[in-house]
Amino acid sequence: MLVAKNIEFHYSPDQNFNIPDISLNQGEQLLILGKSGSGKTTILNMLGGLLKPLKGEVLIDGTSLYQLSGAALDKFRGKNIGIIFQKPHILSPLTVEENLRLANYFSKAKGDKNEVLLKDLGIFEKRKAKVNTLSEGEAQRVSIARALANSPKIILADEPTASLDDENAGKVVKLLKEQAEKFNAVLIIVTHDQRVKDHISNQITIGGEV
Numbered sequence: 249m250l251v252a253k254n255i256e257f258h259y260s261p262d263q264n265f266n267i268p269d270i271s272l273n274q275g276e277q278l279l280i281l282g283k284s285g286s287g288k289t290t291i292l293n294m295l296g297g298l299l300k301p302l303k304g305e306v307l308i309d310g311t312s313l314y315q316l317s318g319a320a321l322d323k324f325r326g327k328n329i330g331i332i333f334q335k336p337h338i339l340s341p342l343t344v345e346e347n348l349r350l351a352n353y354f355s356k357a358k359g360d361k362n363e364v365l366l367k368d369l370g371i372f373e374k375r376k377a378k379v380n381t382l383s384e385g386e387a388q389r390v391s392i393a394r395a396l397a398n399s400p401k402i403i404l405a406d407e408p409t410a411s412l413d414d415e416n417a418g419k420v421v422k423l424l425k426e427q428a429e430k431f432n433a434v435l436i437i438v439t440h441d442q443r444v445k446d447h448i449s450n451q452i453t454i455g456g457e458v
């Protein structure tokens with residue numbers, strides 16, 4: 249389902265990220281641990297079709313992402329990959345519901361799963377609320393709902409627990425796992441947060457001990 253092989257990348261020649269090969273089947277989960285600055289967001293962006301590696305390739309369902317043209321890659325990403333960014337990519341003046349409909353619109357999905365998704369994530373009762381009136385934990389769940397709105401085969405989450413207290417951090421990881429299991433999707437979480445360690449047993453560490 250998701251394969252990354254022989255990936256090489258650096259922003260400047262004096263840098264070198266050591267990026268291990270990754271191979272995950274449908275429904276498998278992986279935790280990538282790394283200290284701040286170790287390249288976690290960089291890897292996630294490469295796996296998500298947002299940053300072209302200098303060498304190597306990323307294959308999703310046999311499709312080599314960076315062989316696709318820009319427009320085809322955008323379309324492929326919209327259909328297959330859901331990314332939960334470190335800083336929520338949601339529009340705060342809009343309501344929860346409107347944010348989801350916007351995601352549906354961009355991925356041409358019907359939006360028939362929105363209600364179930366909001367219920368699963370415990371934010372259904374907030375659907376008419378503007379995002380800028382939500383707590384950080386609620387806003388994080390909206391950004392998860394948005395990323396999952398088109399039932400992606402690959403779910404990538406960048407430090408999804410960084411700004412959450414213990415209780416909410418645990419909840420968010422559980423929700424991500426449940427949703428991935430429900431859709432039999434690949435789930436990759438990158439984090440430096442030790443609290444996530446106990447939730448996903450398949451782990452790799454980049455850039456030395458965390």
Ligand SMILES: Nc1ncnc2c1ncn2[C@@H]1O[C@H](COP(=O)(O)OP(=O)(O)OP(=O)(O)O)[C@@H](O)[C@H]1O
Binds near residue numbers: 259440
């Ligand atoms: N666009 C860029 N141009 C140049 N250097 C960059 C760029 N983006 C990131 N870097 C550098 O690359 C390194 C890895 O960054 P990255 O954001 O991938 O790390 P990270 O592990 O996700 O860190 P954090 O946990 O703090 O978010 C850092 O040293 C960062 O300063």
